[in-house]
Amino acid sequence: MIFLFAINPVSGGKAKTDWETGIQNHFANSSHTAELLYLDGKTDEQTLPKKIADLKPDRVVAVGGDGTIKFVAEQLLGSQIPLGVLPAGSANGMAKELGIPADIEGSLNVLEHGVVKPTDVISVNGNICLHLADIGLNAQLVRHYQKNNLRGKFGYLQGVVKVLQKRRLLRVEINKGDDCIQRAAFMIVLANARMYGTGAVINPDGNPFDGQFEVVIFRRLSFWEILKLFWRYRPFDPKKIEILPATSITIKTHRRAYFQIDGEYEGRITELDATIQTGVLSMIVPQEYQPTP
Numbered sequence: 336m337i338f339l340f341a342i343n344p345v346s347g348g349k350a351k352t353d354w355e356t357g358i359q360n361h362f363a364n365s366s367h368t369a370e371l372l373y374l375d376g377k378t379d380e381q382t383l384p385k386k387i388a389d390l391k392p393d394r395v396v397a398v399g400g401d402g403t404i405k406f407v408a409e410q411l412l413g414s415q416i417p418l419g420v421l422p423a424g425s426a427n428g429m430a431k432e433l434g435i436p437a438d439i440e441g442s443l444n445v446l447e448h449g450v451v452k453p454t455d456v457i458s459v460n461g462n463i464c465l466h467l468a469d470i471g472l473n474a475q476l477v478r479h480y481q482k483n484n485l486r487g488k489f490g491y492l493q494g495v496v497k498v499l500q501k502r503r504l505l506r507v508e509i510n511k512g513d514d515c516i517q518r519a520a521f522m523i524v525l526a527n528a529r530m531y532g533t534g535a536v537i538n539p540d541g542n543p544f545d546g547q548f549e550v551v552i553f554r555r556l557s558f559w560e561i562l563k564l565f566w567r568y569r570p571f572d573p574k575k576i577e578i579l580p581a582t583s584i585t586i587k588t589h590r591r592a593y594f595q596i597d598g599e600y601e602g603r604i605t606e607l608d609a610t611i612q613t614g615v616l617s618m619i620v621p622q623e624y625q626p627t628p
Contacts, residue, residue: 337368338446339392340421341383341407343399344373354398354423357439367447374403383410392416394619396446400424401466401532401597408456408465408616417617419446426532426598429466432543434624445621452624453614457527457548460608464527464596465543465616470586470607471505471522472556474593478600506589509550511581518577521556523586525549525609532598538578546613550584552577583610 340358355371362369372386387395387410396419397407404420411418421442422430436442457464504519526549529541538549555575584607591603 336393337370337390338362338394338396338419339386339390340369340371340396340398341403342371342373343376343397343403343423345376354421354439357443358398358421361440361443374399374406379406383407387411387416394419394446396421398423400426401428402599404429405463405465405597405599409463411617412456412463412615415617417451417619419449419619421446424532424598428530428532428598429528431532431534432466432528432530432541433618433620435621446619449619449621450624451617452544452620454543454616454618455527455546455548455614456612456616457525458610458612459525459596460601460604462596462601463612464525464609466528466597467524467526467531467537468594468596468609469522469524470588470592470594470604471520471553472593473522473524474595474600477595477598478593505592508587509552509579510585510587511579512583518552518554520552520554522553524551524553525584525607526551537576540578540580544614546611547580547582548609548611550579550581550586552579581609581611584608 342355358369358371370390370392372383374383394417395407395411397404398421401424403424404418408418420430420433420435421439422435422437427437430437430442435445454465457468459468504521505523506519507517507523509516509518524537526538526541527543529538530536537551541549553576586607588605591605594601594604594607
């Protein structure tokens with residue numbers, strides 16, 4: 336088989352030398368072929384599709400974090416080419432969700448010996464979400480994190496302190512087609528998975544293969560609750576959140592809200608339309624993977 340590795344050299348703020356060396360060593364005496372493509376953040380929308388068309392790989396592998404996975408996935412939607420993941424980003428939320436090992440050799444073994452599963456994505460305002468999208472406080476934190484080029488958990492903590500000083504409730508209208516509700520919340524998450532990349536479980540029943548997503552409404556969110564997003568691994572207090580299963584939803588806000596998809600800040604919006612797209616992406620997961628908490 337031919338493996339095409341799409342490497343984001345700046346994902347997670349770390350050089351990818353170890354990952355590159357690991358890939359080369361792993362395939363040195365293999366019957367499979369590894370081709371490396373380095374993303375530059377400028378011409379990737381042209382170079383990656385062209386490389387896929389010219390090389391015709393059997394597997395395409397995203398080497399980076401959730402943003403890199405999302406970008407590579409966009410090039411493979413609706414194709415029969417499976418997407419693999421080497422978790423080389425900061426948080427690696429989707430890799431953790433799928434049970435992909437954090438170490439180089441472990442994740443490379445999954446590429447060769449894992450199973451291919453049809454995976455759901457959420458279409459959000461014409462974009463795609465593999466993992467988690469949200470409006471409100473966390474998206475504001477993502478904006479602050481990216482704007483100030485912060486890295487690691489200490490960078491997140493700096494952002495938490497800054498953003499919490501400016502936190503404001505959002506008044507929202509949530510329309511599921513047959514039901515329309517109004518809520519006041521600090522944050523609303525569209526979840527195609529169970530947890531953030533730090534391991535904080537916000538959606539215990541999340542499953543990227545079940546044909547639906549969940550709308551997680553954070554009605555109350557203190558400083559300590561926010562810290563759980565980064566250092567606590569148990570589910571949030573159900574008294575402070577509300578979870579609604581959905582296949583299609585429209586959310587309207589009374590003022591412009593910060594908005595992010597898979598760890599990438601997307602701007603400020605007043606309306607969000609989301610629909611599940613069932614099984615449109617093939618992903619390589621460990622053989623023992625089970626989509627349960």
